[in-house]
Amino acid sequence: MLHDPRVRGFVEYLRKIESKWQRKWMEERVFEADPDPSKPKFFITVAFPYPNAPQHLGHVRTYSITDVHARYRRMKGYNVLFPMGFHYTGTPILAMARRIARGDSDLVWLLTEVYGVPKEKLPELTDPLKLARYFHQEIKEGMIRLGYSIDWRREFTTVDPEFNKFIEWQFLKLREKGFIVSGTYPIPYCPSCENPVGMHDTEDDVEPEVAEFTVIKFRLEDGTVLPVATLRPETIFGVTNLWINPDATYVVADVNQERWIISREAVEKLKHQNYSVEILSEVRGSDLIGKFVLNPVTNEKVPVLPATFVDPDFATGIVMSVPAHAPFDYAALKDLKQRSREVAEKYGLPEELIKSIEPKIIIKVDSTPKATAVEYVEKYGIKSQSEKLALESLTREVYSLELLRGVMHDNTPYAGTSVKDAREKVKEDLTSRGYATIVYEIVNRPVFCRCKTKVIVKILPDQWFIDYGNEKWKELARECLRKVNIIPPEIRKEFENTIEWLRRRPCARKRGLGTKLPWDRRWVIESLSDSTIYMAFYTIIHLIRKNRIPPEKLTPEFFDYILLGIGDVEELSKKLGIPTEVLEEIRREFTYWYPCDARHSGKDLVPNHLTFYLFNHAAIFPEDKWPRSIVVNGWVLLEKQKMSKSKGNIIPVRKALELLPADVIRLTILSAAELMQDADFSLEGVKTSIDILSKMYTLIRKVVEMGRPGPVKSTELTYCDKIFINKVKLLIKEIDESLSRLRIRDAVQKAYFSMYNFVMDYLSLVEDEMSDERRREVIKYVLWYVIDKWIRVIAPFTPHIAEELWSMIDGEGFVSIARWPEVRDEEIDYSYVLADEYIKRLVDDISAVVRATGKKPSRVFIYVAKREHLELLRKVLHYISTEKLSASEAVRKVLSEVKDRELKKWLGERMKKFIEYVVTIPELMRDLVIRGVPIDEYSVLKEGSKYLAKLLHCSEVIVYHYDDPERYDPAGRSKLALPLRPAIYIE
Ligand SMILES: [Zn+2]
Structure with a gap:
């Protein structure tokens, strides 16, 4: 398509005007925003980029939507501040630099071949800070070239000393309120990087989730322990046998002075959880089949049987079978019975033994004893234990049903107790009597560190945590959520759930870039913890720099005054040697812009960053500084596939901009979907965007070439003229309504396609009237009336071509800051x-x-x-x-x-x-x-x-x-x- 010379000509033309307008915006400081009490303010921010790699088209959507929102508000008469910073904190930048230093061939290929980083740059990028600065500049250049209306005076990075001071203040405040705690705690950990791992450190950005398992000690006759890990210790009364994976390798080991049999994979994991483990010998899983073990609670002897669903890399690699209440166990039992002869022969077991095993019901649901697992497996027609996904989902259903409505059956010592209470009681009883111990495991496993090592759980002493589990704080966060406008509203539920399940979260690491904990300088605050209230920093950083205030003067008292209004300005001025006018000016700037009116981000940040954002604002700021609205959007797909580095289907922003004009990229992404849907970036979409832009351009140019109209009396307008004008008015009103709710796709459809069709229809109706000179003047008048409004409504989406067309009609100043063509309902003659x-x-x-x-x-x-x-x-x-x-x-x-x-x-x-x-x-x-x-x-x-x-x-x-x-x-x-x-x- 781009080979068509006419298309290429237009594309080249767009690229030329784009750099022209970007230069002009910069020269005229069009997007630099200062407090202006005469206008309503609109402070809009978006999750800042993490410069450990260049950006690809997947990143562009959130920023483009934010820019449209900012531009729209500006044209609606708001004083809009849209700033940008860069997030250097944490280990991913470190990890990236190290991989380059190691000469990791995949990464080198990705950087040089896909992202177009010059080979000779690579040695420099082995220095983490230089790497961050390099990608920072590249990302920034991409944002400028995409035409984002950012006030760059307020740019900062999270390793700037001024920012460090700000974060120190934040953490002192949190600690003062009791929201920072320390303790020994199990945390996701990469054994190869030797570092705790959070969402930002993992491949595909998944947050590893840790769960506590009760490990119950079943014993062989000689006392050797077969430890089984379970989330449901209360089902110990329904155990019919143990499962072992016959194909896995197990070891006999001395574990905390007991003899245990565990999978080989469990050895390292237990060590990281402070167990002393010494391997004595190795056994094959199949060697253990047919042995009997003693249930420590019921004193029943149950057999060890084979099941392939048992994952040796999960906890101890041995599980207990409760077929009445666990779908996997029932499915495995069914499998086993179907092959009972074969299995009996293979392992030398009496076939009768296998056949005699029956699910043992120990839980009542709604007062009826029920083998819930059996019921579900049969109902959903599960044929074998290999139907993993289906069984996982049934497991969740059965577990939550029994947790919610289950009561222990009369054949257990806890008859009549709810499952929920019984679980705690059994656990306590088993551990206090030495029949059980605790092991942690990642439940959404496998999760991989960016270094490709599997993430495990490590128990680390003296860790620092942000305590999102603090009930007082949760209540504040709920209150904050109730007051914030969530767009689109259907995502609110996810915020509510996140607030409920959040617990304490490690907030500092022993290495990485960032801010040191002010009271314990061995620790660096990690990346999801130093990015929760940084929006406030945008409002003041340029003034700190302008007034040359050195970082050492940015004391807690300084921020107390500027951000909270605490303290006496005269005293502070004397103490810090900063003039009172300066302090007052900075305070005024903060109070003018704050709170943040709209916070934009991708939907992946709802369960972490965006919820932390609410928590921290609620903790630190008074209610009138809490966030006003949060806007969340979905992914960008490439030809219907999710973009990912591992799939290799990414288009770097730099490459996209070499091929396509910014307006085309913007329009293609913006027109593809509404907020929460995923937007597909396709060649078809690009074609459509170029096509409509070029048609619109040609049409408006044609109108411009007809010349400016002279004065026209309203009585000269024909019926047809009036219909056209009123249709356009209604359309503009609809675009306005869509944009105000950020229904951007709908707005784009109307602003480009409907508007184009309206104008074309009108032209075809009046074309042959142009020979009449007077009539021609009237038609020109109507057309100019319409294009003046048309150019304005497209300005938020494709600002460059809008500026060019605006200059063609001699519009005043920049269309980027021209007034939105407001249409009041009473102006439309319906x-x-x-x-x-x-x-x-x-x-x-x-x-x-x-x-x-x-x-x-x-x-x-x-x-x-x-x-x-x-x-x-x-x-x-x-x-x-x-x-x-x-x-x-x-x-x-x-x-x-x-x-x-x-x-x-x-x-x-x-x-x-x-x-x-x-x-x-x-x-x-x-x-x-x-x-x-x-x-x-x-x-x-x-x-x-x-x-x-x-x-x-x-x-x-x-x-x-x-x-x-x-x-x-x-x-x-x-x-x-x-x-x-x-x-x-x-x-
Ligand atoms: Zn690692």
Whole structure:
């Protein structure tokens, strides 16, 4: 497509004007925002980028949506601040630099071949800070070239000393409030990096989730322990056997002075959880099959049996089987019974033993003893233990059903106790008697560190945590969430859930870039913890720099005053040696911009960053500084595939900008989907964007070349002109409504495609009137009126071409800061909109008849109903809409109310037709009729008969009242006329 010389020419043209306008915006400081009390402010931020790699198109969507939002608000008269910073904190940058230093060939290929980093740059990038600065510059350049309306004066990185001081203040505040705690704690950990691992450190950015398992010690006759890990210790009473993976390797080991058998994989994991483990010998899983173990609670002897679903890399690699209450266990038991002879022979077991095992019910649900797992596995037709996904989902269902409504059955010592309570009691009982111990495991495993090592759980002493589990704090966060506007609203539930399940979270690491904990400088605050209130920093950093305030003066008292208004400014001024005017100016800037009016981010940040954002604002700031709204969007797909580095289907921003103009990239991504849907970036989409931009450009240019119109009196406007103008007004009002709710795709469709079609339709109707000089002036006037508004409404989406067109029509200043073409409802004359709908429908009807008969019409006769008939229709539609009557009920009701005998007769004769017709009226027309928008069908058609003839490709259109005695009606059609649906006769 880009090979087509005309397309290429246009693309080249766009690229040229883009750099021109970007330069002008920069030179004229168009997007630098300072406090201006005369305007309402709008402070908009977006999750800042992490520069450990260049950005690809997947990143562009969130920033582009934010930019549209910022630009729209600016044009709506807000003083908009849209700043940007760069997040250097943490280990990913370190890890990246180390991988380059190691010469990791995948990474080198990705950077040089995909991202286009020059090979000779690589040695420099082995220094983490240089690497971050390099990608920082590249990302920034991409943002400038994409036309983002950012105030770059406020740019900072999270390793700037001023920022460090700000974060120190934040952490001192959190600690003061008791939200920072220390302790020994199990945390996700990479044994190869020797570092705790959070979402930012993992491949594909998944947060590793740690769960606590009870490990129950079953024993062989010689006392050797077969430890089984379970989340449901209360089911110990329903154990029928143990499962072992016959193909896995197990070891006999001395574990905390007991002899244990565990999978080989479990050895290292236990060591990381402070168990002393010494391997004595190795055994194959199959060697253990057929042995009997003692259930420490029931003293029953149960056999060890083979099951392939057992994962040796999960906890100890041995599990207990509770077929009545665990779907996996029941499925494995079924499998085993089906092959009982074969298994018995293979492992030398009596076949009877296998056959005799039956699920043992120990839980009642809704007071009936139930083998819930059996019921579910049968109901969903699970055939074998290899149906992993289905079994996992059934497991979740059974577990939550039994947790919610289950009660222990009479055959257990906990008869009558709820499952929930029994679980805690059994656990306590087992551990206190030495029958069980605790082991932690990653539940959403496998999770991989960016270094490709599998993440495990490590128990680390003296860790620092942010305590999101603190109930007092949770209550504040809930309150904060209640007050914030979430767009789109359906995502609110996820915030609510996150607040509930969040617990304490490690907040500092022993290495990485960032801010040191102010009270323990061995620790560096990690990346999801130093990015929760940084939006406040944008409001003041440029003033700190402008006034040359050195970092050492940015003390806690400084931030207390600036951000919270605490303390006496005179005293502070004396103490810090900063003039009071300066302190007051900085404080004023903060209070002017804060709170943040809109926070944008991708949907992956809801369960972490965005929720932390609420927590931390609620903890530190007074209520009037809490966030106002949060906007969340979905992914970008590439030809319907999720973009990922591992799939190799990424388009770096740099490459995209080498090929395509920024406006095309923006339009393609913005038009692809509404907020929460995933947006597909496809060649088809690119073509469509280039096509509409070039058509629109050509059309507006054509209008501009016609020259500016002279003065025109409103009485000179024709019916057709008025219809066009009012349609455009309504369209602009709709675009405004969509944008205000960030229904961006809908706004784009209307601003580009609908608007283009409206203008083209108008032009085709009036084209042959241009020979009349006066008429030509009026048409020019109408067109200029429309393009002036059109250029403004496209400015938020494709700002460069909008500026260029704006300069072509000699618009004042930059269109980026021109006023949005506000249309108030009372400025729209809806009678023209209704007339347009009416004519469109009539043309459709006639065209359908013409198509059906297959003959070319020469004359078209139209017979219209009377105004009183329209009144009947209005009443019917009114009843349908307000009283929720059916069409038939509404028509009958209206008929019963009609006083006039003739009118009653008219409707009575047409009952059936009328009812059928009513339901076919399109929405907009129906609404306009109900609202009482006037329309005189006869004069609409009379005025428009010339245009109608043109639209219908016939020589003449003749309009009659249906009962006009003079009418020409050879086929007797006129009696079929209904209000807003005239009868037709075609010759
Ligand atoms: Zn690692």
